[in-house]
Amino acid sequence: MTAPPDLLVIGGGITGQAAALAAADRGAKVEIVDFGRNAGSAANAGSLHVQMQSRFLRLNPHLADNLESSLPLYLSAVTAWEALDVRLGGVELTREGGLMLAETPAQMAFLEQKAERETAKGLDVEILGQNALRRIAPYLGAEIIGGELCRNEGKLNPLLANNRMSDALTAAGVVIHRDRIDEIVDGPVPEAHGARAYRAKRLLVAAAWGAGSMLRTVGLTIPTEPEPLHMNITEAGAYEIHHLVQHAERSITLKQFRSGQVVIGGGWPATRGAGDSVPGVRLRSLAGNVALAGRIAPGITGLRVLRTWAGYNTPVDGKATIGPVHPTSGVFLALPGDAGYTLGPIVGQTAAALALGWEPPLDPEPYAPTRWAAAA
Amino acid sequence: MSETFLFEGAPVPIRDGQSLAAALTEAGERVFRTTESGAGRGVFCGMGVCQDCLVTVDGRPNQRACMTLARPGMTVARQEPRPALKAPPETPKSAERLSPSVLVIGGGAGGLTAAIEARKGGADVLLLDERKVPGGQYYKQAALPDMEPLDAQQEDGRALVRAAQEAGVVILSGVAVWGAFEGPEIMAASENRVYAITPRALIVATGAYERPAMIRGWDLPGVMTVGAAQTLWRSYHTLPGKRVALFGNGPLTAQVALELSRGGAEIVYLGERAPSPLRRMGAALRMMRHDWPLAQKGLGMIAALMRRGIAVRHDARPVAIEALPDGLQIAIQRGGRRETVVADAVCMNFGFQPQNEILRLLGVRMRYDPNFDQLRPDRSDHMGTSASGVYAIGDCCGLGGAPAACDEGIIAGRAAAGLSGSGDGPVRQQLAAHRRFQDALWSVYAAPPPRLEDVEADVLVCRCEAVTKAALDASLDAGSTDIGAVKRATRVGMGRCQGRYCAPALAGYMARRTGADPQDLSFFAPRVPIKPVDIGTLVAAETLIPDESGDDSAA
Ligand SMILES: Cc1cc2nc3c(=O)[nH]c(=O)nc-3n(C[C@H](O)[C@H](O)[C@H](O)COP(=O)(O)OP(=O)(O)OC[C@H]3O[C@@H](n4cnc5c(N)ncnc54)[C@H](O)[C@@H]3O)c2cc1C
Ligand SMILES: Cc1cc2nc3c(=O)[nH]c(=O)nc-3n(C[C@H](O)[C@H](O)[C@H](O)COP(=O)(O)OP(=O)(O)OC[C@H]3O[C@@H](n4cnc5c(N)ncnc54)[C@H](O)[C@@H]3O)c2cc1C
Numbered sequence: 012m013t014a015p016p017d018l019l020v021i022g023g024g025i026t027g028q029a030a031a032l033a034a035a036d037r038g039a040k041v042e043i044v045d046f047g048r049n050a051g052s053a054a055n056a057g058s059l060h061v062q063m064q065s066r067f068l069r070l071n072p073h074l075a076d077n078l079e080s081s082l083p084l085y086l087s088a089v090t091a092w093e094a095l096d097v098r099l100g101g102v103e104l105t106r107e108g109g110l111m112l113a114e115t116p117a118q119m120a121f122l123e124q125k126a127e128r129e130t131a132k133g134l135d136v137e138i139l140g141q142n143a144l145r146r147i148a149p150y151l152g153a154e155i156i157g158g159e160l161c162r163n164e165g166k167l168n169p170l171l172a173n174n175r176m177s178d179a180l181t182a183a184g185v186v187i188h189r190d191r192i193d194e195i196v197d198g199p200v201p202e203a204h205g206a207r208a209y210r211a212k213r214l215l216v217a218a219a220w221g222a223g224s225m226l227r228t229v230g231l232t233i234p235t236e237p238e239p240l241h242m243n244i245t246e247a248g249a250y251e252i253h254h255l256v257q258h259a260e261r262s263i264t265l266k267q268f269r270s271g272q273v274v275i276g277g278g279w280p281a282t283r284g285a286g287d288s289v290p291g292v293r294l295r296s297l298a299g300n301v302a303l304a305g306r307i308a309p310g311i312t313g314l315r316v317l318r319t320w321a322g323y324n325t326p327v328d329g330k331a332t333i334g335p336v337h338p339t340s341g342v343f344l345a346l347p348g349d350a351g352y353t354l355g356p357i358v359g360q361t362a363a364a365l366a367l368g369w370e371p372p373l374d375p376e377p378y379a380p381t382r383w384a385a386a387a
Numbered sequence: 388m389s390e391t392f393l394f395e396g397a398p399v400p401i402r403d404g405q406s407l408a409a410a411l412t413e414a415g416e417r418v419f420r421t422t423e424s425g426a427g428r429g430v431f432c433g434m435g436v437c438q439d440c441l442v443t444v445d446g447r448p449n450q451r452a453c454m455t456l457a458r459p460g461m462t463v464a465r466q467e468p469r470p471a472l473k474a475p476p477e478t479p480k481s482a483e484r485l486s487p488s489v490l491v492i493g494g495g496a497g498g499l500t501a502a503i504e505a506r507k508g509g510a511d512v513l514l515l516d517e518r519k520v521p522g523g524q525y526y527k528q529a530a531l532p533d534m535e536p537l538d539a540q541q542e543d544g545r546a547l548v549r550a551a552q553e554a555g556v557v558i559l560s561g562v563a564v565w566g567a568f569e570g571p572e573i574m575a576a577s578e579n580r581v582y583a584i585t586p587r588a589l590i591v592a593t594g595a596y597e598r599p600a601m602i603r604g605w606d607l608p609g610v611m612t613v614g615a616a617q618t619l620w621r622s623y624h625t626l627p628g629k630r631v632a633l634f635g636n637g638p639l640t641a642q643v644a645l646e647l648s649r650g651g652a653e654i655v656y657l658g659e660r661a662p663s664p665l666r667r668m669g670a671a672l673r674m675m676r677h678d679w680p681l682a683q684k685g686l687g688m689i690a691a692l693m694r695r696g697i698a699v700r701h702d703a704r705p706v707a708i709e710a711l712p713d714g715l716q717i718a719i720q721r722g723g724r725r726e727t728v729v730a731d732a733v734c735m736n737f738g739f740q741p742q743n744e745i746l747r748l749l750g751v752r753m754r755y756d757p758n759f760d761q762l763r764p765d766r767s768d769h770m771g772t773s774a775s776g777v778y779a780i781g782d783c784c785g786l787g788g789a790p791a792a793c794d795e796g797i798i799a800g801r802a803a804a805g806l807s808g809s810g811d812g813p814v815r816q817q818l819a820a821h822r823r824f825q826d827a828l829w830s831v832y833a834a835p836p837p838r839l840e841d842v843e844a845d846v847l848v849c850r851c852e853a854v855t856k857a858a859l860d861a862s863l864d865a866g867s868t869d870i871g872a873v874k875r876a877t878r879v880g881m882g883r884c885q886g887r888y889c890a891p892a893l894a895g896y897m898a899r900r901t902g903a904d905p906q907d908l909s910f911f912a913p914r915v916p917i918k919p920v921d922i923g924t925l926v927a928a929e930t931l932i933p934d935e936s937g938d939d940s941a942a
């Protein structure tokens with residue numbers, strides 16, 4: 012029997028892939044086992060989030076502190092993506108900033124407060140009045156009275172990134188198995204069991220919505236319920252919307268890919284698919300989300316919506332989980348929590364470094380899985 | 388004749404209720420839009436599916452010229468690949484919620500017949516059709532009601548439409564269904580109105596679209612489907628060009644050649660993929676036995692072509708088309724020989740693909756038919772599908788021809804009105820006979836369908852996103868195993884036609900490569916909107932949706 016690989020990554024979304032690539036780039040022997048279904052990474056919109064998402068704050072007020080304490084992680088996440096952009100040979104990453112818009116004085120006041128908290132955490136943000144906003148974003152509708160600009164934010168083309176990532180993994184010699192893992196067994200040479208058994212010196216769980224049930228077998232209770240979310244994409248127009256656009260109170264992310272297509276999302280709900288099938292699209296989300304986008308950026312209303320889709324987000328508790336199951340465990344976790352495409356690379360890379368005994372790119376302490384062991 | 392609109396600043400005359408596509412074609416304009424690479428595109432499908440005829444009308448980009456009525460005074464411009472983000476003039480749409488007992492989608496042979504029958508059974512019946520005038524593909528009606536019917540086929544169609552109206556069927560023309568949700572709840576829109584419809588029973592009769600041959604040059608302006616040329620002529624009395632070459636498989640191509648010739652076109656080539664019926668006498672005789680009048684009609688057509696000096700060239704298929712200064716030059720493989728011919732318009736039809744998007748969205752159980760590279764719904768004796776209250780009839784279930792679509796319409800119409808059962812016997816017998824005729828017909832015309840295996844490496848498979856055969860092969864060689872992965876890797880099927888041409892070809896190709904049995908999952912996942920939908924429609928649609936939570940995103 013051949014020697015077990017240094018690292019077996021369970022879950023081949025952006026988190027698992029970034030972990031595998033980082034490890035392989037430093038000479039480790041890496042394998043990925045991925046179920047190949049319903050990856051959030053294959054459905055996501057490519058927003059690089061940094062400022063606190065109003066949607067998350069609104070839906071999860073009790074988790075606001077979690078989110079705020081993670082802000083430094085978001086800053087390193089964007090840096091990690093910039094390095095990955097270079098490593099992968101270009102993923103159309105731009106950092107022209109993100110806007111969060113206000114239509115009422117109350118919303119402006121909310122943004123002002125938020126900006127203050129974010130500045131304290133090192134974010135590069137600025138409150139803009141109507142005229143200043145219009146100058147940098149002439150595409151905005153008349154109802155918008157001001158907003159917050161976060162210069163750290165940006166976007167990338169996730170299709171391109173995912174394709175380049177698979178190419179890079181293949182080139183780096185990472186072996187990918189198509190299988191669903193039902194159980195993992197901790198130990199000196201931990202194991203993962205699916206249709207067949209896998210052994211590796213270290214296991215790294217980056218299985219998003221699939222992680223919870225797997226981790227119960229090693230004594231952790233982590234809520235990884237998937238959140239089905241809705242997306243829309245239009246036909247191409249001239250490339251005029253350079254920012255990532257959000258709203259202070261309503262659920263929306265709006266941006267334009269370099270191809271000219273406008274991508275509209277922001278967390279409108281979809282319906283849970285039966286079994287392993289893909290989640291379904293709700294009429295209410297389609298109409299509501301797109302109508303709102305048209306109001307925010309009236310220039311897009313000459314474009315038609317080409318397609319909608321839905322995918323699984325895995326918000327967990329709004330905070331990343333990174334590190335070993337317990338101090339001497341051979342099983343490591345990499346769960347980004349909210350805005351997982353933004354956070355995936357940094358979370359994956361940090362977890363991989365911990366698993367292989369290398370210096371992690373950031374202090375993992377605040378994200379340690381021990382909070383779940385305590386809850387169990 | 389005096390009425391005009393402006394195209395790229397020059398006046399273009401309009402007559403007889405022409406579509407923009409017809410008026411522009413008559414004026415000799417071929418290039419309606421340009422692609423990212425600067426290539427020109429024009430009318431291809433003629434029925435609102437391919438999205439290659441897009442123009443900007445009065446400041447509103449992305450309008451399909453083939454589905455838009457030419458109106459005096461319009462300002463029309465070629466569609467640029469990426470129009471500026473400028474809000475088009477506001478034309479708010481009104482919104483309406485309807486709940487007829489029976490909703491029929493599609494006003495062709497099948498849909499009209501079903502609607503009449505359901506109405507006779509006492510149901511209140513609403514029928515929608517995307518076209519400006521009902522009648523569907525077989526009966527293709529003239530754009531204006533006072534135009535003299537061209538022949539008995541058009542005359543019969545006119546009578547059928549009238550019968551539906553007289554029976555009290557509510558017909559909404561120019562209304563396209565763009566979404567179908569559980570319920571079923573059907574979302575539709577016209578130019579100025581949006582509908583949410585929750586019928587007790589739904590009859591889907593959306594017909595078929597045509598399968599092209601993916602050969603070099605199939606995306607050139609002037610190359611179109613046979614049906615597109617037929618619509619130009621039958622609905623708008625417009626010829627697709629002076630010199631016309633037609634290629635196909637099946638009787639439609641010859642029929643359209645005859646119609647265009649009668650209309651004054653010079654038929655420079657009529658190529659049929661199948662060998663001569665004289666080499667298939669057994670099947671030909673069977674066809675005559677099953678339906679002598681229909682067979683006779685076919686023979687009459689061949690005789691009429693011969694009288695006009697048009698020979699059907701059997702065993703002939705186009706292999707490449709090139710744009711030359713004096714027209715489109717087509718390289719043809721005929722038996723073992725190569726031939727070339729030059730024409731102004733090239734028409735192709737290599738079979739049909741069912742428009743089954745609504746059925747797939749509603750989760751109807753489908754089965755793959757390997758002979759046609761297509762999905763067909765499982766149906767009960769009453770044309771019911773696996774989705775409760777949803778019936779499917781006619782060509783959207785796989786090509787069956789107009790007579791069979793009518794028979795199925797009668798059965799489904801009665802069932803939807805709650806009358807199914809005892810009285811269906813004679814129709815059922817008739818349907819069986821019509822199906823036997825179709826089977827015999829297609830054994831006379833049996834020929835290998837166009838397959839991706841035969842497409843050259845640098846030829847486009849996906850017209851919209853300009854994806855070549857080589858790009859697909861590269862993705863498959865790199866290990867993509869499901870069609871969604873190939874789509875994400877190459878952008879195949881991500882364009883405006885939503886994969887209508889590439890998806891069936893690719894699904895079959897992948898199935899044959901892997902030896903796996905294709906199923907519903909082998910095709911792109913069905914998603915709303917089934918055709919691109921403008922944002923104004925969605926804004927109006929929002930007003931029809933009950934506000935359930937107050938919070939737009941509470942999951
Ligand atoms: C519609 C939508 C839009 C989004 N937009 C954005 C955005 O713009 N910006 C942003 O930052 N985030 C966005 N997100 C969130 C983001 O996509 C996810 O959080 C992120 O992709 C998570 O990456 P991941 O690698 O951790 O998990 P995933 O990409 O979900 O991958 C998990 C993988 O694990 C596999 N798996 C699961 N269980 C098992 C098992 N038992 N055995 C083997 N394999 C298993 C799955 O098949 C899957 O391939 C969006 C999410 C959705 C749904
Ligand atoms: C292009 C073409 C040309 C043909 N020409 C001939 C011919 O000349 N002779 C012959 O014998 N047979 C011909 N056939 C075959 C014959 O027309 C069909 O067998 C017959 O018309 C089937 O009737 P149907 O009711 O199933 O569909 P159709 O007659 O195709 O009618 C379907 C109707 O549904 C409407 N529709 C589709 N989708 C939507 C939507 N989303 N919203 C609203 N409305 C919608 C369409 O506008 C159309 O009017 C042709 C088929 C095609 C595709």
Ligand code: FES
Nearest residue numbers: 431433437438453
């Ligand atoms: S020709 Fe108009 S959509 Fe195809």
